[in-house]
Amino acid sequence: MRDYTFKGTHCIGLGAFFTFAALMLLIFVHVGQVNPGKVPSSISMATMNVSALGAALQASTGDPSRGLYNADNRSIGLNHGLQYVYSWGLYSVCGYFYNATFDGGGGCTNTSIAFAFTPFDVILSDTPSRFNTPVAPFITNSQGVDDFINSGYFTTFTHAAYYLILVATIATALALIIGVWRYTATFVISTLLVVIAAIFLLVSSILWSTVIRQAKSINDVRSSQGIPLGIEVQQGNAPYMVWAAFALLVASIIPYGISCCTFRRY
Numbered sequence: 001m002r003d004y005t006f007k008g009t010h011c012i013g014l015g016a017f018f019t020f021a022a023l024m025l026l027i028f029v030h031v032g033q034v035n036p037g038k039v040p041s042s043i044s045m046a047t048m049n050v051s052a053l054g055a056a057l058q059a060s061t062g063d064p065s066r067g068l069y070n071a072d073n074r075s076i077g078l079n080h081g082l083q084y085v086y087s088w089g090l091y092s093v094c095g096y097f098y099n100a101t102f103d104g105g106g107g108c109t110n111t112s113i114a115f116a117f118t119p120f121d122v123i124l125s126d127t128p129s130r131f132n133t134p135v136a137p138f139i140t141n142s143q144g145v146d147d148f149i150n151s152g153y154f155t156t157f158t159h160a161a162y163y164l165i166l167v168a169t170i171a172t173a174l175a176l177i178i179g180v181w182r183y184t185a186t187f188v189i190s191t192l193l194v195v196i197a198a199i200f201l202l203v204s205s206i207l208w209s210t211v212i213r214q215a216k217s218i219n220d221v222r223s224s225q226g227i228p229l230g231i232e233v234q235q236g237n238a239p240y241m242v243w244a245a246f247a248l249l250v251a252s253i254i255p256y257g258i259s260c261c262t263f264r265r266y
Contacts, residue, residue: 012179012187018252019176019194022245026169029238029245033089036074036106041094044087044236046212048119051084052230053135060223061134068131071097074107077125083107086122087236090162091115093122114162116155119215119233120148139231141224148218148233157207164204165242171197172249179256191256198249205242212239 032043054065070081076095083095083106092115096106109115120139127135139145147153175193178186215233222228 012255015190015194015252015255016176016179018248018255019172019179019190022197022248022252023169023172023176025241025245025248026165026172029165029241030090030169032236032238033087033092033094033108034111036094036096036108040089041087041096041106043238043241044089045208045238046088046117046119046215046236047234048086048122048215049084049232049234050082050086050123050230052228052232053082053123054230056223056227056230057131057134057138060138060225060227063134065131067128068135069097070128076107076109077122079125079127079129081128082123082126086119088117089115089238090165095126114159116151117158117211117215118151118154119218119231121151123231138223139229142221142229143224144217144221145229147214148221148231150214154211154215157211161204161207161211164200164207168197168200168204168245171200172245175252175256187256191253194249194252194256198246198253201242201246201249205239205246208239208242209235 028043029045031040032045034040054068057063057068058065068082069084073080074083074095074097076083076093083097085096085098087094087096091111091113092109094106094108123139124132124136140149171193175190175197178193179190180186212233212235216235218229218231218233221231
């Protein structure tokens with residue numbers, strides 16, 4: 001009897017440890033890009049570098065692109081000028097004139113629930129009005145940009161992924177809290193919550209991987225003159241954190257499941 005209790009107690013601790021670690025990772029994912037501070041700016045779902053877009057546009061049209069970027073005004077979405085790097089979180093997108101990993105002076109949009117990943121729309125919303133005519137056709141008239149400019153597709157997928165991550169985060173937190181009460185029923189509930197959270201994280205990771213893969217197609221696109229567009233999309237570090245949280249939750253299922261069967265209160 002004592003052996004079973006000992007085993008169950010240790011399984012509870014191991015399951016709680018994995019669940020707690022997964023919850024911490026998910027909290028960091030939620031924090032990414034909520035403001036341009038040092039920690040939030042270092043966490044992103046995806047990034048887009050448009051620092052070479054101006055040179056590409058000038059090479060294509062022959063007109064100078066001076067004024068396309070704005071290093072002083074960090075407002076996003078008001079047609080005040082492009083930033084070099086854009087980073088997406090779950091609640092906003094931030095722009096940085098240098099690099100999001102070390103430049104603390106960026107600007108972000110207002111935070112909103114299920115903020116959509118729409119890179120083409122962000123470019124247009126930051127492009128100064130006098131550059132709207134050359135920039136939009138320069139991108140849309142190029143071969144192979146259909147996936148990149150399909151903002152409706154990206155919005156649908158990233159909205160769904162956001163709510164899956166949100167529910168998974170809540171389920172993970174509940175599993176950790178409910179597991180504090182050491183009863184067979186609470187361990188069963190915690191196990192079910194962990195399973196649900198793991199499944200939701202798996203699906204959300206697949207959705208984000210699909211979206212980023214589609215958006216990255218812009219990296220190899222050239223204009224009708226054969227000039228690279230100067231737009232590069234890359235996956236951020238937050239999707240890896242989601243995958244790690246998924247792995248931790250899967251690892252916690254076994255000890256929680258064992259606890260359901262072996263732990264006894266005396």
